[in-house]
Amino acid sequence: MRRVYMDHNATTPVHPEVLEAMMPFFQDQFGNASSIHWAGREVKKYLDEARENVAALMNADPQEIIFTGCGTESDNMAIKGVGSTHLDKGRHIITSKVEHHAVLHTCQFMEGLGYQITYLSVDREGLIDLEDLRRSIRPDTVLVTIMFANNETGTIMPVQEIGEVCREKGVIFHTDAVQAVGKIPIDLKKLPVDILSLSGHKLNTPKGIGAQFIRKGTKLSPLIHGGAQERNRRAGTENIPYIIGLGKACEIAKRDSQKRHEYLRSMRDRLQEGLLRAIPHVELNGHPTRRLPNTLNASFLYVEGESLLLNMDLEGIAVSSGSACSSGSADASHVILAMGKSPLVAQSAIRFSLGLTNTAEDVDYVLEAVPRIIDRLRAISPLYQKVSPSRV
Numbered sequence: 001m002r003r004v005y006m007d008h009n010a011t012t013p014v015h016p017e018v019l020e021a022m023m024p025f026f027q028d029q030f031g032n033a034s035s036i037h038w039a040g041r042e043v044k045k046y047l048d049e050a051r052e053n054v055a056a057l058m059n060a061d062p063q064e065i066i067f068t069g070c071g072t073e074s075d076n077m078a079i080k081g082v083g084s085t086h087l088d089k090g091r092h093i094i095t096s097k098v099e100h101h102a103v104l105h106t107c108q109f110m111e112g113l114g115y116q117i118t119y120l121s122v123d124r125e126g127l128i129d130l131e132d133l134r135r136s137i138r139p140d141t142v143l144v145t146i147m148f149a150n151n152e153t154g155t156i157m158p159v160q161e162i163g164e165v166c167r168e169k170g171v172i173f174h175t176d177a178v179q180a181v182g183k184i185p186i187d188l189k190k191l192p193v194d195i196l197s198l199s200g201h202k203l204n205t206p207k208g209i210g211a212q213f214i215r216k217g218t219k220l221s222p223l224i225h226g227g228a229q230e231r232n233r234r235a236g237t238e239n240i241p242y243i244i245g246l247g248k249a250c251e252i253a254k255r256d257s258q259k260r261h262e263y264l265r266s267m268r269d270r271l272q273e274g275l276l277r278a279i280p281h282v283e284l285n286g287h288p289t290r291r292l293p294n295t296l297n298a299s300f301l302y303v304e305g306e307s308l309l310l311n312m313d314l315e316g317i318a319v320s321s322g323s324a325c326s327s328g329s330a331d332a333s334h335v336i337l338a339m340g341k342s343p344l345v346a347q348s349a350i351r352f353s354l355g356l357t358n359t360a361e362d363v364d365y366v367l368e369a370v371p372r373i374i375d376r377l378r379a380i381s382p383l384y385q386k387v388s389p390s391r392v
C-alpha cells in the first residue's frame with residue numbers, strides 16, 4: 001500500500017543534510033561548549049555558527065537567539081519569564097482563543113497564580129481584531145502573546161500591526177512562530193516583535209530542539225535556572241548535536257525558501273482544487289489568502305473527522321483532525337469553534353499539511369481516495385440522508 005504523509009504541521013522527517021551535519025557531534029566532537037580546552041573550544045565554534053544560521057533565517061542578530069528544548073519550552077519561557085519579571089507593572093496578559101495549548105495552558109497556569117488573562121476572539125477566518133486588541137490593553141498589561149500562524153488552519157495573524165499596537169502602548173509582544181518559521185519569510189529587523197518562539201521538528205530537525213528570539217533590551221527571567229549557558233537565559237549544558245541540526249535546517253530553509261514556498265503552495269492548491277471539485281458540501285477553514293502555503297483545513301460536512309481520519313489511515317494517508325493532537329480526545333477543535341463555526345463543521349474538519357517530500361502523485365492518490373471514502377461515510381450518515389437523499 002502506498003503511504004502518504006500529509007501531517008507536516010505535526011512533525012517533519014529529518015532532512016538528510018541535517019542528519020549528516022549532526023553526526024560528528026555525537027562522537028568525535030563531543031566536547032562541552034563551556035569548557036575552555038580544545039574539545040570545548042572546537043564545539044563552541046560550531047555552536048556560534050548554528051546561532052548565526054538561526055538568526056540569519058529571520059534577519060536577527062545572533063546574540064538575540066537562545067536555544068531551548070522545544071517550542072513548548074520557548075512559549076512557557078516567554079509567558080512565565082515576562083510575567084514574573086514585570087510584577088511592578090501588573091499581572092495582565094493578552095492572548096487569543098486560537099493559540100496552541102503550549103500558550104493556552106501556560107496562560108491558564110498563570111491564571112491560577114493570580115494573573116488576569118484576556119482571550120481575544122477571532123473572526124470567521126481566524127484573525128484577531130486590532131481594535132479589540134487596542135481596547136484590551138490596560139496599564140497593568142505586561143505581555144501580548146499572539147501566534148504568528150495557526151497550526152490547524154494556517155491562518156497568518158497581522159503580526160506587523162499587532163506589534164505596532166504593542167509598541168505604541170509600551171507592551172512586550174511575544175509571538176509563537178512555531179508553524180511560521182521556515183514556511184514564510186520573517187524579517188525581525190522590520191517586524192516589531194520582542195520575543196519569538198520556534199521549534200526544530202517543524203522544519204526537519206529531530207524532535208526536542210527549539211529556539212527563542214529575544215530582542216536586545218527585553219527583560220524576562222529564565223525558566224530554567226542553573227549555569228550561565230545561553231547568556232544566562234537558559235541554563236543546562238547545550239544539546240550540541242541538535243543545535244547543529246537546527247542551524248543546518250535554518251541554513252537550508254533560507255537557501256531554498258522561494259523554491260519551497262512555490263512548491264508547497266502548488267501542491268496544496270492542486271489538492272484544494274481537486275477536493276472542492278470532487279466533493280460537495282466542503283467548507284474551507286482558515287483565511288483563503290493569509291495562509292501558510294502548505295496548509296489546507298477543510299470540513300467535509302456530515303462526516304465525522306475522526307472516522308474520515310481513520311479511514312484515510314487504512315489507505316495509508318496520514319492527516320490530522322482538529323482534535324487529534326489532544327491525545328485522542330474527540331472534542332471538536334477549539335480553533336474552529338472560536339472562528340464561530342458550528343460543532344458540526346468543527347467535528348468534520350481535516351488538516352492536510354504538506355511537506356517537501358510530497359509529490360504530485362501523492363496529491364493524486366489522496367484525490368482518488370478521499371471522495372470515495374466520503375461517499376461511503378455519507379451513505380451511512382443519517383444527517384446526510386436528510387440533506388441529500390438523492391445521493392444515497
Ligand code: PLP
Pocket residue numbers: 009010070071072073075100102147149150151176178179199200201208209210
Ligand atoms: N506552538 C505551535 C503553534 C505548534 O504547532 C506546536 C507544535 O505542534 C508547538 C507550539 C509546540 O512545539 P513543540 O512540539 O516543539 O513543543
